[in-house]
Amino acid sequence: xxxxxxxxxxxxxKQFLEAIIERKRLIKEAEDSAGPPPQVxxxxxxxxLKIANHLSYRPNFINYTYRDEMISDGIxxxxxxxxxxxxxxxKNPFAYFTQIIYFAFIRRITKxxxxxxxKDRILKRSNISDMIAVQEHDDDAAYQNQYIEFLDKYSxxxxxxxxxxx
Numbered sequence: 001x002x003x004x005x006x007x008x009x010x011x012x013x014k015q016f017l018e019a020i021i022e023r024k025r026l027i028k029e030a031e032d033s034a035g036p037p038p039q040v041x042x043x044x045x046x047x048x049l050k051i052a053n054h055l056s057y058r059p060n061f062i063n064y065t066y067r068d069e070m071i072s073d074g075i076x077x078x079x080x081x082x083x084x085x086x087x088x089x090x091k092n093p094f095a096y097f098t099q100i101i102y103f104a105f106i107r108r109i110t111k112x113x114x115x116x117x118x119k120d121r122i123l124k125r126s127n128i129s130d131m132i133a134v135q136e137h138d139d140d141a142a143y144q145n146q147y148i149e150f151l152d153k154y155s156x157x158x159x160x161x162x163x164x165x166x
Contacts, residue, residue: 010054011047013094019043021087040079048078051094052101061105070108074101123151 019041026038052074056067064070078097085096 010050011094013092015043016047016093017087017091019047020082020085020093023082024087027083037083040082044082045079048075048082048097048101051097052078055098055101055105064109064112066108066112069112070105073108074104077101077104120151 023038023041023044030037052071055074056062056071061067061070077100081100085093087093090096
């Protein structure tokens, strides 16, 4: 086996750094001429998109149904903080943006779980047995009890009222 082969990455860190340095230069020129800041180049946008997409395939993020929202949040946060990257302090923009996107994913997961808890609480507190439609041949009580047990067992909600009572 040859160890001379270099591993090909989906984002070239050196080119990515050069593009960010070029952006910093264009921003400085725009500030000097009192013009609007330049748009993010296609290459920078492409790199951020690739980082977000590839990070979403990690095992701890892949099975979420709202993975697209996670990617969108990561891209949004990256674009929000793109001008905070300082090439004099670090030569690794890939790591910088990976961290931004990673924490954007974590924030989205936290938001979604919070929303799921709210939905579960509403469902538990509503009179669910009145809402369950059963057919004539079904045993009403057995079906309703099974469904309520299912909700209790697989619910994300840690009902604060139940904790306070204990």
